[in-house]
Amino acid sequence: MSENVRLELTGPLAVVTLANPDRRNAQTPATWRELAGIGRSLPGDVRAVVLRGEGTSFSAGLDRRLFPGGGGVPGEAALTDLAxxxxxxxxxxxASFQEAFTWWRRPDLVSIAAVQGHAVGAGFQLALACDLRVCADDVQFxxxxxxxxLVPDLAGTKPLVDLVGYxxxxxxxxxxxxxxxAEAAALGIATSVVPRADLDAAATDLAKALTAAPRDAVVETKALLQGAASRSYDEQRxxxxxxxxxxxxxxxxxGE
Incomplete structure (x- = not known):
């Protein structure tokens, strides 16, 4: 991993850290390539993933240097180049950018975003990419x-509508x-809210609790719940x- 994204593995738990606190973990295409690569390369025994941001903010969104007049990011296409x-x-x-946001909900994993401070734009969408969000009391989505x-294009609109309605x-x-x-909790965006000092411990404790049940039962249950919205009552039964x-x-x- 680069100095801006870290991966730590401890048995069935993976912790992914956005580690560019000087820029409030602003994201670039390099960030997305690294996150997508983590999703492709996780060991098969990983059952839970905690996504966190180092410093005062989870992620302030797309790096403003990529916007017109922002000065650019070496080696990365600016928005004008994309257009x-x-x-x-x-x-x-x-589509390649979206890959960084789509693997967090796959059936064999449970993902938890530990969110503090600003979660703006791409940062909000990255938090929404996870199954659950443990939020600090200073969070600002x-x-x-x-x-x-622009429009939210990093796979965040579907989970947002699912959580809060159209x-x-x-x-x-x-x-x-x-x-x-408080509003994030009331709307269902935040799974739980804890004091900022307790955020990492709360996310880790939740991850451990989610891996206590047998893996195959968790996988089946998650798949049932993920498909429930698109099935009729009888189809769900x-x-x-x-x-x-x-x-x-x-x-x-x-046997069969």
Missing amino acids: AQDAAGLDAAI SMAETSLG ARALEICVTGRRIGA AAEREAQARRLKDLLGA
């Missing part, structure tokens, strides 16, 4: 893209306003039966 690409090239570029003339998601995105800890049949056969050693 100059043809439709296929631009679509492929954004903001979806700033629309206010800048109308509230529209209001949050279009106004770009800040959401503090059928999915429950099928999942339980697999678990019973596995636990009791029964």
